[in-house]
Amino acid sequence: xxxxxxxxxxxxxxxxxxxxxxxxxxxxxxxxxxxxxxxxxxxxxxxxxxxxxxxxxxxxxxxxxxxxxxxxxxxxxxxxxxxxxxxxxxxxxxxxxxxxxxxxxxxxxxxxxxxxxxxxxxxxxxxxxxxxxxxxxxxxxxxxxxxxxxxxxxxxxxxxxxxxxxxxxxxxxxxxxxxxxxxxxxxxxxxxxxxxxxxxxxxxxxxxxxxxxxxxxxxxxxxxxxxxxxxxxxxxxxxxxxxxxxxxxxxxxxxxxxxxxxxxxxxxxxxxxxxxxxxxxxxxxxxxxxxxxxxxxxxxxxxxxxxxxxxxxxxxxxxxxxxxxxxxxxxxxxxxxxxxxxxxxxxxxxxxxxxxxxxxxxxxxxxxxxxxxxxxxxxxxxxxxxxxxxxxxxxxxxxxxxxxxxxxxxxxxxxxxxxxxxxxxxxxxxxxxxxxxxxxxxxxxxxxxxxxxxxxxxxxxxxxxxxxxxxxxxxxxxxxxxxxxxxxxxxxxxxxx
Amino acid sequence: xxxxxxxxxxxxxxxxxxxxxxxxxxxxxxxxxxxxxxxxxxxxxxxxxxxxxxxxxxxxxxxxxxxxxxxxxxxxxxxxxxxxxxxxxxxxxxxxxxxxxxxxxxxxxxxxxxxxxxxxxxxxxxxxxxxxxxxxxxxxxxxxxxxxxxxxxxxxxxxxxxxxxxxxxxxxxxxxxxxxxxxxxxxxxxxxxxxxxxxxxxxxxxxxxxxxxxxxxxxxxxxxxxxxxxxxxxxxxxxxxxxxxxxxxxxxxxxxxxxxxxxxxx
Numbered sequence: 001x002x003x004x005x006x007x008x009x010x011x012x013x014x015x016x017x018x019x020x021x022x023x024x025x026x027x028x029x030x031x032x033x034x035x036x037x038x039x040x041x042x043x044x045x046x047x048x049x050x051x052x053x054x055x056x057x058x059x060x061x062x063x064x065x066x067x068x069x070x071x072x073x074x075x076x077x078x079x080x081x082x083x084x085x086x087x088x089x090x091x092x093x094x095x096x097x098x099x100x101x102x103x104x105x106x107x108x109x110x111x112x113x114x115x116x117x118x119x120x121x122x123x124x125x126x127x128x129x130x131x132x133x134x135x136x137x138x139x140x141x142x143x144x145x146x147x148x149x150x151x152x153x154x155x156x157x158x159x160x161x162x163x164x165x166x167x168x169x170x171x172x173x174x175x176x177x178x179x180x181x182x183x184x185x186x187x188x189x190x191x192x193x194x195x196x197x198x199x200x201x202x203x204x205x206x207x208x209x210x211x212x213x214x215x216x217x218x219x220x221x222x223x224x225x226x227x228x229x230x231x232x233x234x235x236x237x238x239x240x241x242x243x244x245x246x247x248x249x250x251x252x253x254x255x256x257x258x259x260x261x262x263x264x265x266x267x268x269x270x271x272x273x274x275x276x277x278x279x280x281x282x283x284x285x286x287x288x289x290x291x292x293x294x295x296x297x298x299x300x301x302x303x304x305x306x307x308x309x310x311x312x313x314x315x316x317x318x319x320x321x322x323x324x325x326x327x328x329x330x331x332x333x334x335x336x337x338x339x340x341x342x343x344x345x346x347x348x349x350x351x352x353x354x355x356x357x358x359x360x361x362x363x364x365x366x367x368x369x370x371x372x373x374x375x376x377x378x379x380x381x382x383x384x385x386x387x388x389x390x391x392x393x394x395x396x397x398x399x400x401x402x403x404x405x406x407x408x409x410x411x412x413x414x415x416x417x418x419x420x421x422x423x424x425x426x427x428x429x430x431x432x433x434x435x436x437x438x439x440x441x442x443x444x445x446x447x448x449x450x451x452x453x454x455x456x457x458x459x460x461x462x463x464x465x466x467x468x469x470x471x472x473x474x475x476x477x478x479x480x481x482x483x484x485x486x487x488x489x490x491x492x493x494x495x496x497x
Numbered sequence: 498x499x500x501x502x503x504x505x506x507x508x509x510x511x512x513x514x515x516x517x518x519x520x521x522x523x524x525x526x527x528x529x530x531x532x533x534x535x536x537x538x539x540x541x542x543x544x545x546x547x548x549x550x551x552x553x554x555x556x557x558x559x560x561x562x563x564x565x566x567x568x569x570x571x572x573x574x575x576x577x578x579x580x581x582x583x584x585x586x587x588x589x590x591x592x593x594x595x596x597x598x599x600x601x602x603x604x605x606x607x608x609x610x611x612x613x614x615x616x617x618x619x620x621x622x623x624x625x626x627x628x629x630x631x632x633x634x635x636x637x638x639x640x641x642x643x644x645x646x647x648x649x650x651x652x653x654x655x656x657x658x659x660x661x662x663x664x665x666x667x668x669x670x671x672x673x674x675x676x677x678x679x680x681x682x683x684x685x686x687x688x689x690x691x692x693x694x695x696x697x698x699x700x701x702x703x704x705x706x707x708x709x710x711x712x713x714x715x716x717x718x719x720x721x722x723x724x725x726x727x728x729x730x731x732x733x734x735x736x737x738x739x740x741x742x743x744x745x746x747x748x749x750x751x752x753x754x755x756x757x758x759x760x761x762x763x
Contacts (some may be wrong), residue, residue, distance in 0.1 A: 202648025278525030
């Protein structure tokens, strides 16, 4: 075994006493879950590869290998690493041996070969015209349907290449990263306090979760203690974001099956909450509120109570709407058995969030790696195992109700005091943090020195979950794709960054 | 089942916000406004330093120092309020939506404490003009050129029962070939540049292009990234700009109607 091989070492030999990280397939229950793989540069600008695993007992376990030479792929053992290693290959030019598919992921035909933004200077990158080879599916009656990047709706861009026989999808190939904005590179050199604004622009509808994950990573690096009032208000913001997102998703599912009345109800409830949110915090999506150390400003308790009342009303209306939707026979017909993600696929691809919980994977960062006010909060984590559109819809309905209860619980017992703790930013810093965003586990890892960032990596739940989509759509009819896609509710921008 | 749905519909009050209450409304956007009388050269300098984009910048008009606020770059983060000693406040109203780029910047003379922004060619809409916009049809094709999805969330909200854009005969259409207006969000990424041009070409003439959000107007917080080409006008011609990060539905509506008015009300 190559010296540069991560994992694959049984417990004991590593010295840290961790569990075996990589076992043969089939024994996946005992494998630690891969969280992310990313690169960085050492102080001598030597390339490094970091591997982060969730090893249970509220611990993330990180290991690093030097990558001056080729690094052996872990994809044969952990398929969930496939996109991460392709990204490493693109961004750092790290040679990965044994990877089944090292086509460019992040960069398209226009990007010249051999330019790696995380290592090279990229001020004036010439436009190239390279070739991209899609997988081909052959056989009698197989046709290709190419969709995107521009889609017929108010949605983000991405390309889908379906291979179909009649209406049935044999294979879906994803081609994303149309919204790649070089975000991780933008963090480099940024002031630590300004980084929260970049984090907020990674995925616009989950901006508060990103701001919190970023801020917590800084706080962990500086060993800063966030004041109780700030962490309570953060919890309210995070749960509100989840509630709004889940309401919007259920409405979107109704839109995609032509149940427009229910869809309009959902948009009405969502808008009611966004307006209540603007009344409370001055911003509809809680932008510009979270900063490393706490919050930029305090929110009045009176206004938070007002928000909590609005949440209570919205949650009641949503529960009523959800009951009507779930009892509608045509909805049951469309939702049930559509887009199944089996527990095996979910585990192999290490999916996270509601998609994982709908496929029997009991995983929630709020409970498993508690942070901030979640350490003392009481809440359940719903899990079901059918893995179809209906399962994902039901998980969201249950979580919305739980989020609403959490908001009311915390709002009724808000701590008093300041909302911003001072940060000690001098010297070297290194920290990471995870947050359960509405789409699942969001993980930030950063390094900096003297108040400026040198590296910030974002593991977004969408990047993790997109590769499971082709498995969910296979054997379904192509007309169900919008519905199945919506039931995942993945962010393109969060994935592409 | 359908009767239960209908019963609920009948129980709901009408939520539609009158257009007069929407135009110029910017609640929840935190766009900044400057109080001229409180502005000093020292405060102006601090605003330039604290701004994470280049929305605030110093300039000179003749030999007099002046402060420039370009809404195209502003992401509404509110960080300029703290060091401003009251010179910057959250704008109670915001009407810089749907204007040409030249009209998106404001200027203040720091010696005389007065705003010296050149007047806009068209004043704000009056009631009669609003009415004249009804009864026409406009088909909009929304195009994401690389946005974070924040603008999309707010654009989708335009069709909800509060804003009901359809009351103006404005529809979102699925194909650029059916569109009169392209509503483009996001900084144009390298990977989307070609698709943006192709989509623009597919819209039949005469066509309108509106750039949405700080990113669409200027590249916003992503300006200068190696993976981003710039704002929408770096790739295709733009008729009107709607600032904000993201612009609220009311700001979007103000901007769309403003662009429409410039085209139809002469």
